[in-house]
Amino acid sequence: MAAEGGGRIVVVGAGPAGICAAAALVYAGIRPVVIDEAPRGGGQIFRRPPDGFARPAEALYGLDAGAARQTHSAFDALLPRIDYRPNTLVWNIHARSVHVLEQAGGRDAIPYDSLLLATGAMDRVVPFPGWTLPGVYTLGGAQIALKYQGCAIGRRVVFVGSSPLLYLVAYQYARAGAEVAAVLDTAPFTVKLAALPSMLWGGATFAKGLYYLGWLKARRVPIVSGVTPLRAEGRDGVERLVWRAADGGERDTGCDGLAMGWGLKSESQLADLAEVPFAFHAGQRQWIPQADENGRTPVPGVYVCGDGAGIAGAEAAALAGERAALALLKDRGHAPDDARLTAIARKQARLRRFRRGLEIAFPFPEAMARNIPDDTLLCRCEAVTVGELRRWIGELDAGELNRAKAFSRVGMGRCQGRVCGPTAAEIVAGECDASLESVGRLRAQPPVKPIPLQNSPAA
Amino acid sequence: MHAMTRPQFHRLAETARKPLRLTIDGRSAEALEGDTLLTAILVNARRLNINQFDRTPRAGFCLMGACQDCWVRLEGGERLRACGSFAADGMRVITHGG
Numbered sequence: 272m273a274a275e276g277g278g279r280i281v282v283v284g285a286g287p288a289g290i291c292a293a294a295a296l297v298y299a300g301i302r303p304v305v306i307d308e309a310p311r312g313g314g315q316i317f318r319r320p321p322d323g324f325a326r327p328a329e330a331l332y333g334l335d336a337g338a339a340r341q342t343h344s345a346f347d348a349l350l351p352r353i354d355y356r357p358n359t360l361v362w363n364i365h366a367r368s369v370h371v372l373e374q375a376g377g378r379d380a381i382p383y384d385s386l387l388l389a390t391g392a393m394d395r396v397v398p399f400p401g402w403t404l405p406g407v408y409t410l411g412g413a414q415i416a417l418k419y420q421g422c423a424i425g426r427r428v429v430f431v432g433s434s435p436l437l438y439l440v441a442y443q444y445a446r447a448g449a450e451v452a453a454v455l456d457t458a459p460f461t462v463k464l465a466a467l468p469s470m471l472w473g474g475a476t477f478a479k480g481l482y483y484l485g486w487l488k489a490r491r492v493p494i495v496s497g498v499t500p501l502r503a504e505g506r507d508g509v510e511r512l513v514w515r516a517a518d519g520g521e522r523d524t525g526c527d528g529l530a531m532g533w534g535l536k537s538e539s540q541l542a543d544l545a546e547v548p549f550a551f552h553a554g555q556r557q558w559i560p561q562a563d564e565n566g567r568t569p570v571p572g573v574y575v576c577g578d579g580a581g582i583a584g585a586e587a588a589a590l591a592g593e594r595a596a597l598a599l600l601k602d603r604g605h606a607p608d609d610a611r612l613t614a615i616a617r618k619q620a621r622l623r624r625f626r627r628g629l630e631i632a633f634p635f636p637e638a639m640a641r642n643i644p645d646d647t648l649l650c651r652c653e654a655v656t657v658g659e660l661r662r663w664i665g666e667l668d669a670g671e672l673n674r675a676k677a678f679s680r681v682g683m684g685r686c687q688g689r690v691c692g693p694t695a696a697e698i699v700a701g702e703c704d705a706s707l708e709s710v711g712r713l714r715a716q717p718p719v720k721p722i723p724l725q726n727s728p729a730a
Numbered sequence: 731m732h733a734m735t736r737p738q739f740h741r742l743a744e745t746a747r748k749p750l751r752l753t754i755d756g757r758s759a760e761a762l763e764g765d766t767l768l769t770a771i772l773v774n775a776r777r778l779n780i781n782q783f784d785r786t787p788r789a790g791f792c793l794m795g796a797c798q799d800c801w802v803r804l805e806g807g808e809r810l811r812a813c814g815s816f817a818a819d820g821m822r823v824i825t826h827g828g
Contacts, residue, residue: 308814393797394792408793411792411794414814420769422773423742506788
């Protein structure tokens, strides 16, 4: 590739963003390295079941079956033209090399000249008492159990949170034959109406949401808005969710499976290790890697795209992936494809309006997050309670998230704060009566995920 | 009450796959080819491990390799993240450790 002015291009992630980025690179005659933690391409949203599973795309992805099939076949067509490394974890980025660990145990350091990070997202959760009981999962986790394994997380499942996934996964469970005990939306119904003007920009996506809601209602699945989950109870696993209704009354719903989630949060640890600066995004209540509209970061040769660069959804991620690859190509001296760039930008503008609608329709439950009872576990890795974090904030004036982490160990466990981080930030901000932005963000540390001792780096 | 008394997960589809056998805390259990280790255990039991800090049972949470709450131990000492590993015939897993 030296003729095009540059060496190796590495793409991390094989979801919609990574696949579309790789496709644009291949189209330009480049053979990128594509590293993905999963055994097959598609990302979380279009995750493909293992060999031997038989359900058609319609059963797995519902109304998104077309997009899923298109993504998979696009990726399959790329396979002979890319250096594909599935089952491979990028655990560090250092000195312009990505350090990888293969599931089979192999280690490698892959140097790059251009790096495109398409690392995706995970569920954003807000703890409540009992959330670590067996049977309690994220909405995304509940969906993976069904889509990827043909299993339900319980016989009788409650769905709680505020997220487009809330209605989608409940619908998928009911369709597949699970009993949906209740769908409990923590947002009041009025915010959905306030979001309507922006939501209409979503077109098909918006219509799909209405379809799921209507389908569930027609089957008399209890759907309640303005709910506050109070606690999950059970002995060896969840047996019921106790919740407060909008009228203040306490109710409980029996269940042996419980799925929870409040939208998504970016998986951005690798951008941090690549020394990309971060910017606070008030609408998403999170810090995201700094980049221009093409995904170009201030670090030369490093690009970010898809949900890992700020939550925008699968359709937007596919566009952002292609756009970042086009920027990368331009920076390496390829002739720019301006017509294609304009077409992408137009679609992105429409999706941005819809995204703002989603942020209004599915708000983060700030009051709930800041008023979690003291005895609730916040860090599920190391079993640190919300009260312990509050005590450190008060006694040692820990008004910055990394300082609070050093004292309380919240965010220091195996998951590195992926799960508890957003709520920890809300609690620090709430206790200090400060803005969410002012408490800062948890810094990523290598390895970004646990790796076996024998596979630790020699240096 | 033993963790194997009732399963957490329930199969709704894809049940025509080839069966495999593993042992969970010394008891023989059946799973299917293509099951993750997490699925293989949770269609037989209600936990994957016991958290080493608060000693409570855990059964995974995110299923996408992010939360790190589904690590299980094999009798040989090896540790695997159950949501991202496949079950294999003859595996011997322990769910009563951290």
